[in-house]
Amino acid sequence: MGRQILQLPDDILRLAELLWRLRPDVVVETGVYEGGSTLLFAALCRLRGDGRVISIDREFRPGVREAVRESAPDRVAFIQGDSASPETAAEVLRLLRPGDRVCVFLDSDHSARHVAAELRHLGPLVTSGCYLIVADSICAELAQCPEGESDWSWNNPGAAVDEFLAAHPEFVRDRPSGPFTTPDFTELSYFPSTWLRRL
Ligand SMILES: C[S@@+](CC[C@H](N)C(=O)[O-])C[C@H]1O[C@@H](n2cnc3c(N)ncnc32)[C@H](O)[C@@H]1O
Numbered sequence: 118m119g120r121q122i123l124q125l126p127d128d129i130l131r132l133a134e135l136l137w138r139l140r141p142d143v144v145v146e147t148g149v150y151e152g153g154s155t156l157l158f159a160a161l162c163r164l165r166g167d168g169r170v171i172s173i174d175r176e177f178r179p180g181v182r183e184a185v186r187e188s189a190p191d192r193v194a195f196i197q198g199d200s201a202s203p204e205t206a207a208e209v210l211r212l213l214r215p216g217d218r219v220c221v222f223l224d225s226d227h228s229a230r231h232v233a234a235e236l237r238h239l240g241p242l243v244t245s246g247c248y249l250i251v252a253d254s255i256c257a258e259l260a261q262c263p264e265g266e267s268d269w270s271w272n273n274p275g276a277a278v279d280e281f282l283a284a285h286p287e288f289v290r291d292r293p294s295g296p297f298t299t300p301d302f303t304e305l306s307y308f309p310s311t312w313l314r315r316l
Pocket residue numbers: 121122123124147148149150151152153154155173174175176198199200201224225226231
C-alpha cells in the first residue's frame with residue numbers, strides 16, 4: 118500500500134493471520150513511523166468489514182496520517198503523545214467501547230524502561246483471549262552486531278516483558294503457529310518470544 122513497514126515478512130504474516138482469526142474490535146499500536154503497520158492492521162479491518170485501530174506516536178511523520186486516512190478511511194484514530202504516559206492510556210480508554218475486544222502491539226521506544234511503562238499502562242487494556250505483542254525484543258541478541266548498541270544486552274523490550282510476566286500471571290507467552298507448513302513461515306522474527314496471550 119505504498120508505505121514502509123519496519124517488520125520482517127514472517128512477523129507480518131503471523132500478525133495478519135492472528136488478527137484475522139481473533140477478529141478483535143480494536144488494535145492499539147504504539148509507534149507508527151511511516152504507517153506500514155497501521156495500514157496492515159487497518160487493511161485487515163477493512164477486509165473483514167469490522168474493527169478499528171488506535172495508533173499512537175509522539176510525532177507523526179509528514180503525510181502519514183493523510184496516507185492512512187486515504188487507504189483506510191474511518192478505521193484509524195491517531196493519538197499524538199508519549200505512548201508510555203498514563204494520560205495517553207486514558208485517552209485510549211476514552212476511545213474504547215464497552216465490550217470491545219482489544220489487542221495491543223508495542224513498537225515505539227525500545228528501551229526497557231519505556232516498554233515497562235507501556236506494559237503497565239496499556240497492558241491492562243488487552244482483553245481475555247487477545248494478545249499483547251511486543252516488537253523488537255531480540256535487541257539483546259543484536260547488541261554486538263554492527264550498528265548494535267552495547268546496552269541493548271540489558272536495555273531491551275524483552276527485559277521489560279520478563280518483569281511484566283513475573284507480576285502478571287494472567288498473561289502467558291504464546292507465539293501463534295503459522296497455519297501452513299509451507300516456506301511462507303520462515304521463523305525469522307524480530308520478536309519470537311514476546312507474543313503474550315491474556316488468559
Ligand atoms: C520502530 S518505529 C515504528 C514502526 C512501525 N510500527 C512499523 O511497523 O513500521 C518507532 C516509532 O515510535 C515512535 N516513538 C518513539 N518514542 C516514542 C514515545 N515515547 N511515544 C510514542 N511514540 C514514540 C517514533 O516516532 C517512531 O515513529
